[in-house]
Amino acid sequence: MTLTNNPVVRPATETDAGPLIAVLAEAFHEGPLADWLIPDPTDRRTVYYRYFRDALHHGLKHGQVHTTADQTAVAIWYPRLEPTPTDTRERLEALERIAGPYAPKFVLLEEMLDAFHPDEPHHYLAYLAVDPTRQNRGIGAALLAHHHRRLDDLGLPAYLEASNMRNRRLYLRLGYTAGPTIALPTEGPVIWRMWRGTPTSGGRTPFPHTRPRRRSL
Template identity: 40%
Template sequence: MAKITRLSEAEAATDIIADAFGNDAISAWLIPSARDRMPIQRRFFGMYVAHALHHGVVYGIHESGELVGAATWFTAPFPGIPGEEQVIAAFAGENAGRYGLLGRKLVRLHPQVPHHYLNFIALRPGRTGRGLGSLLLEEHHRRLDAQRMPAYLEASSADSRRLYLRHGYVDMAEPLRLPDGPVMYPMWRAPASV
């Protein structure tokens, strides 16, 4: 039986998110060197998980007492990370320019009306395809529906886009095509009637 809790520490959620996304197409575009990718991305994801602990909410999903997934949500507008560009430059080095480009593109797409933003949702390898991601989404969606609050995200793959479509999200703009890189899908979910 899966159990969802709010997490209060960044490390375990960061590990799950880094394992899930650390070598995906977006990460490979951000950091072409496979050797450098995971250490840099672990710092990047950790920075956002820590920020969500203070300015959002971090959920964990547990199976048999083991943390197997995590999701980070922010209420928009949310405060930026102080000195974010300098922090990223310090750990990303020559890759910082790609982070900056992606960040600017995402900011331009981000809706300017009140909503909740799904920053990351991830499951440990081998735990996908069993409905756990849906449970994590539904946990927060119930709160959003009760508050009549919409949600926004950028799906990082066609597979994740299909998951979000099943949960009431719709494409809200043309896909974001990174230069010589992968595609992201900005998506919006209107609150369901309660």
């Protein structure tokens, strides 16, 4: 990995939307989850742009979005200090507009992720993306370290889902532990649930016990 010297991390704003949506769509375009959600790469590019446009604007409005000075990376965090209800009817309608015929798998994915989301107060890393031409330079790790320092000051853990082994190894190196996996049905890929606990005298707090919640979009 070629390290980039101390990339400048800053809060993202609406003026960053165009470049950051493109980074998200390109960074997530390849991989087992993408292949499962939308097998056709051309359709995937169109749907992913709409999906990540929605995700970025939602993050700017309801979460905390960080980027770099050159807009080549983005992290979308959500404080989850208590269980967050979802307007299932509104989300279903949004996914049908965004994904069209591919909406059922997006609904299934979001339903599965929500069902296994920990209830313990934490910050949730919904998305971390780096421009594919700038990957393996430590930019993603720098974005994470920026927010991890704040979480340690607040005494809060972090939670995320990794959709491939490469990302899982990165998160393990950065202090996360792996919890029980999620196996998506209909020959879907495995999702690795990851937890970065709060510091203790013996290390960090372990992955919390999670009781699956039943929800239907």
